[in-house]
Amino acid sequence: MFIKTNLAKFLGKVSYLVLHNIFNGGTSFPGKLAVKIDHNILEELASDYEVILVTGxxxxxxxxxxxxxxxKEKYGDVLTNPSGSNMLQGIITAFLAHxxxxxxxxxxxxEVDEAYLKIxxxxxxxxxxxLTNIFRDQMDRYGEIYTTxxxxxxxxxxxxxxxxxxxGDASIFSSDDLTNQKIFYGFDLNNSDQKTDLLAPVNTDGVLCAKCHNILHYHEIVYANLGNYFCPKCNFHRPKLKYTVNEIVKQTPKSLTFKMGTKVYQMAIGGTYNIYNALAAYSVAKEFGLxxxxxxxxxxxNKRIFGRQELINYSDKEIILILVKNPVGLDSxxxxxxxxxxDYSLITLLNANHADGIDTSWIWDSNYESLHKENIKHILxxxxxxxxxxxxxKVAGFDPKIMETTPTDDELIDAIPNLxxxxxxxxxxxxxxxxxxKKMAERKIINVNM
Incomplete structure (x- = not known):
């Protein structure tokens, strides 16, 4: 066993160095190779680490x-999987590459894929x-939110x-009988009124009471099914929150200013959904003594990471690349x-490969109609x-005269300077x-390792 484990480590690390340094890759294959040699290699690699798993x-x-x-601010070096390769082989690779x-x-x-957490x-x-949230996503792979x-x-x-x-603003996370210690975080804005009685928008997933299956009501809705929920038919309600966002001071597409506890925090990234991400991180950080x-x-x-409001400068343009994959995320x-x-130009790219989910009907569940069209001067x-x-x-009401189809990446990149x-x-x-x-890296617009 000792020989097999050491061989798995050695070959995994060598393959990572070769793939990473020569081919700018190696986020998954080294782990795949190592686990083939030693099925329990991850147990060995992680044996002396305090591990934090993030899923949703x-x-x-x-x-x-x-x-x-x-x-890192308090403890220095921290191991992670920054590429987002979040299945078994990718996580093993993160340990091998560290x-x-x-x-x-x-x-x-x-980061762990929802379906791979059990593995x-x-x-x-x-x-x-x-646990961040659960929304409808890749129905062909995950099924409904309760299956996920x-x-x-x-x-x-x-x-x-x-x-x-x-x-804690996601009712589904209070619907189980787990014996684990639970700590909840959520929004508790200063303008929240406990007498307010709201219903989530029509067709919102995850609004059934976990106890009596009636429709949940809300004292406050942040977005989608997230907020200060309660059931008017029974005593099911949002659990007590240990960590909260108390005020959103200011939002722009490039920045967030918000208050947690008695302190105001700033981040160079936009979107209410990223305040939730920051609050989750804040909760963990406080539990670890920061x-x-x-x-x-x-x-x-905070850095604009791979595809998550990633900033790219090309020609004289300022490009913000944002991953979208499901209705709630896109609406956010x-x-x-x-x-x-x-004013800005908008580019929308839609694929239907396995990693995207082959069913693209979700784009009809997103509210493109809500976009302020007067600011959008051209669409690719x-x-x-x-x-x-x-x-x-077109159905959302955008003028076909400002819409241009660019089926290939080269055509798209060539069109950008003229926007x-x-x-x-x-x-x-x-x-x-x-x-x-990948195409931008080939054309030296970005570094492939950005």
């Missing part, structure tokens, strides 16, 4: 990044599991000693765009399903984003 539908990558940066530096504690912060927790026992949550619950049952840090000042410093250093991005005061439509997206935007606005927002599904970034 939206926000996994950003939350993982923010937690990692926060813990170059150990000075650290007061050996901590690993790992990961058979090999390692996390100290903390962070069952996959997560199965994984958590493998680690009964782990502390659950969960979004001060408000240490957390604030880490927030101020559209709401963020409506905080933009300047691309991706393998560009015809579907073109039709969707009428300095600011460009690209909303892209996952594989379309990978393809565009």
């Amino acid at each position: 539908t939206n926000g996994k990558t950003m939350t993982t990044s923010i937690i990692t940066e926060a813990l 170059r150990k530096k000075h650290s007061q504690r050996k901590i690993a912060v790992l 990961i927790t058979t090999y390692l026992k996390p100290k903390v599991v962070v 949550y069952e996959k997560i619950i199965t994984g958590i049952k493998n680690c009964p000693d782990a502390t659950i840090v969960a979004n 001060s408000d000042d240490e957390i604030a410093r880490s927030f101020s250093k 991005v559209l709401n963020m765009l409506n905080t933009e005061n300047d 439509v691309g991706g393998s399903r560009h015809q579907d997206m073109h039709l969707r935007l 009428p606005c300095k600011k460009i927002y690209i909303l892209s599904t996952y594989t379309a984003m990978l393809s565009l970034r």
